[in-house]
Amino acid sequence: MRSRLGSRRALFPADFHLPARSSSSSKPPRPAPDSVYDAWLKSREMPQHKGSFLVPGAPRSLTLDNARLALYISQTCIFDLFKTLWGLHPLRATLMVTLNIVRSLFPAFRGYSQALIIDESLIGSGAFTWSRLLYLLSTEILRRVVEGFLDSLLSTNENIVLGSARFYIEYKQMEHRVRLDGPTLADPLVRDLLQESDLFARSFSGGGFGFISPLDFINIFSLLVEILSHLWLILTLTRDASCFGVLLFSIASAVLPFLLSRFAPSSSGYDDPISAKEARAAEKQERMRNLAYSDAHRPEVSLFGLGDWILNSWSAARKVVLASEQPISRTSNVHLADLMYALQNLPFLLILQTTNTTLGAITAYRTSIQCALFAVGNLVSTVKMAFQGLFLMSAFSASIKLKPRMQPKHEDLARYMSRPGGASIDVKGLSYTYPGCADPALRNVTFSLQAGETLAIVGYNGSGKSTLAKMLLRIIDFDKGTLHINGVDVRKYSPAEYHRHISAVFQGFSKFNASIKENVGLGNVDKMRYKPAIETAVHLAEADMLVESLPNGLKTLLETPGFESISYPGSMSYDSSSASQRYGLSGGEWQRIALARAFMRANEPEVDLLVFDEPTSSLDAHAQNQIFETINKISKTPSGDRRKTVIYITHRLSTARRADKVAMMDNGTISEFGTHDELMTKNGAYAALYRASI
Numbered sequence: 001m002r003s004r005l006g007s008r009r010a011l012f013p014a015d016f017h018l019p020a021r022s023s024s025s026s027k028p029p030r031p032a033p034d035s036v037y038d039a040w041l042k043s044r045e046m047p048q049h050k051g052s053f054l055v056p057g058a059p060r061s062l063t064l065d066n067a068r069l070a071l072y073i074s075q076t077c078i079f080d081l082f083k084t085l086w087g088l089h090p091l092r093a094t095l096m097v098t099l100n101i102v103r104s105l106f107p108a109f110r111g112y113s114q115a116l117i118i119d120e121s122l123i124g125s126g127a128f129t130w131s132r133l134l135y136l137l138s139t140e141i142l143r144r145v146v147e148g149f150l151d152s153l154l155s156t157n158e159n160i161v162l163g164s165a166r167f168y169i170e171y172k173q174m175e176h177r178v179r180l181d182g183p184t185l186a187d188p189l190v191r192d193l194l195q196e197s198d199l200f201a202r203s204f205s206g207g208g209f210g211f212i213s214p215l216d217f218i219n220i221f222s223l224l225v226e227i228l229s230h231l232w233l234i235l236t237l238t239r240d241a242s243c244f245g246v247l248l249f250s251i252a253s254a255v256l257p258f259l260l261s262r263f264a265p266s267s268s269g270y271d272d273p274i275s276a277k278e279a280r281a282a283e284k285q286e287r288m289r290n291l292a293y294s295d296a297h298r299p300e301v302s303l304f305g306l307g308d309w310i311l312n313s314w315s316a317a318r319k320v321v322l323a324s325e326q327p328i329s330r331t332s333n334v335h336l337a338d339l340m341y342a343l344q345n346l347p348f349l350l351i352l353q354t355t356n357t358t359l360g361a362i363t364a365y366r367t368s369i370q371c372a373l374f375a376v377g378n379l380v381s382t383v384k385m386a387f388q389g390l391f392l393m394s395a396f397s398a399s400i401k402l403k404p405r406m407q408p409k410h411e412d413l414a415r416y417m418s419r420p421g422g423a424s425i426d427v428k429g430l431s432y433t434y435p436g437c438a439d440p441a442l443r444n445v446t447f448s449l450q451a452g453e454t455l456a457i458v459g460y461n462g463s464g465k466s467t468l469a470k471m472l473l474r475i476i477d478f479d480k481g482t483l484h485i486n487g488v489d490v491r492k493y494s495p496a497e498y499h500r501h502i503s504a505v506f507q508g509f510s511k512f513n514a515s516i517k518e519n520v521g522l523g524n525v526d527k528m529r530y531k532p533a534i535e536t537a538v539h540l541a542e543a544d545m546l547v548e549s550l551p552n553g554l555k556t557l558l559e560t561p562g563f564e565s566i567s568y569p570g571s572m573s574y575d576s577s578s579a580s581q582r583y584g585l586s587g588g589e590w591q592r593i594a595l596a597r598a599f600m601r602a603n604e605p606e607v608d609l610l611v612f613d614e615p616t617s618s619l620d621a622h623a624q625n626q627i628f629e630t631i632n633k634i635s636k637t638p639s640g641d642r643r644k645t646v647i648y649i650t651h652r653l654s655t656a657r658r659a660d661k662v663a664m665m666d667n668g669t670i671s672e673f674g675t676h677d678e679l680m681t682k683n684g685a686y687a688a689l690y691r692a693s694i
């Protein structure tokens, strides 16, 4: 328990404190949180079941404890977030808030001005004429046209501000996600935190999840202003008009425009079909999101440093999608309901000729009562959503402070210095247990490799070969022991920098839902658009014939199992074209593509270590030999000097004897280590396995 808390603590900056969880059941009120993360975690605790947590996204109950946490969260992160979002469009944001508040005064002002016009100009003055009535109605309609125009301007401005806020939040979310490493993401609490943070980011898309964004907090203030202004108006009117029947009649008459407005056709532009460009952008955006969030792709995203490429591609596509989602602004905000609202005054005038109640009072009551009730309803639901939204906001604020677990502290950071001949490796007593497993996958692994040497790792299934490879590649961390690369503790290297000096093929390599060109080019993003580099890599992987046989050559789109493409309206016509038809590959063909991806980078001078986890398991004997020749060629200079260290895992022991050293793994540890001849002379497990395989 202690070490687990300790490791979680390492994820957060120094000002973060993880809560000490006690098993005591007779604990008085929860202590105040000491960080946003702490507040988020406490809000998820189930009071009746100590040690149990709400599922991500579950609403928090409205308790005093949670209210305190919500207050703490609003004090701690709302201001910072508002400041940042404000900074994106300071003038537009100021305009948005100011005009929102001014707009909230409109309804009350409208009612009051109507009352004045009707009372003083028509009744009070005693100078009723039809021409004057028409004049006032025209003025009223004109005022509404102007108001509608202003509304339309406001909504355009609001769309720009909210669009930028959305983009910023989603970008931040993606930016942190692509930089997190496997060990950090393996923590269940981190997973929950990220899930709630995702919900927060998505709440900016304008609904669907039922939570609100922080900018909607402006609504609360606006609604309060609106309610207060209506109350003021009703109180003012009640002083003179004491007839309760008029009040009731006002309420009843207010229902008509409300019903009309409910049944008015929607004027949003969201239903419009989107262009092929937008459909492509929408698909690309999801593809990039999938890459950023997918655990399956994490090792290669991390190893090949794809974070920036993903972010840039996603940004470009997201901007196109956001632009296409802007609702078409209404040319006029005058609805049938609005006109009816104005014309309803006619029957009222007739009624008033037989009573002593003023039409102004009736109209104003009707407007204010309806609006005030509506605003109160809105306020209650907005506050409820804001309460939940606050906890999601805390998840977002805490998640963007997460530190990748394998990133060394700034003061411990060491620069990777290449050595002639390749990387030297010194491993002592490495042990590792996968999270949630009882038995270690690696135990007390020890060996060393000189720069430029070749090592074949062999052994039974499940003996820990791939785990050791991932550890050498810094995809996972070890629990015990030491690993020195070029004489430096590997934990002192920034993983991103270390990965620039490595190329690899994983046993479960990624099959990207993209063209062959992209699938190969991702091995070296800088040269992705450089066709000769892609062609060379394809050639080294013996995949030329394969590419030539496909209809669109390097541009052929590959079909990958397991990728869930999200369909968009309008994307059907785009997908049905022959250029976007996808082709499946066989296991061996995919393996060649993965090898080509590794070769894209393997040839670069700064790459010192090549790791291949069963690189030829699906290839025929001829191709297998060719690939090993290629690996051998890449690892040496043209004059035959060693320049890269090579490690490969293989079940084909005929290939193991090519290596300088062989490591035989058994039950998570290296049981035999030496040259092929030495191990054959030893006549142990390796010799037995070798004899069995030929």
Ligand SMILES: Nc1ncnc2c1ncn2[C@@H]1O[C@H](COP(=O)(O)OP(=O)(O)OP(=O)(O)O)[C@@H](O)[C@H]1O
Residues within 6 Å of the ligand: 434, 435, 437, 441, 459, 460, 461, 462, 463, 464, 465, 466, 467, 468, 507
């Ligand atoms: N992600 C994981 N979570 C939990 N346990 C795992 C995980 N990956 C591997 N293991 C376990 O760790 C042990 C070593 O697995 P590893 O994949 O390293 O074996 P291997 O020698 O590469 O096997 P193979 O020859 O079948 O590829 C196995 O017992 C396996 O079940």
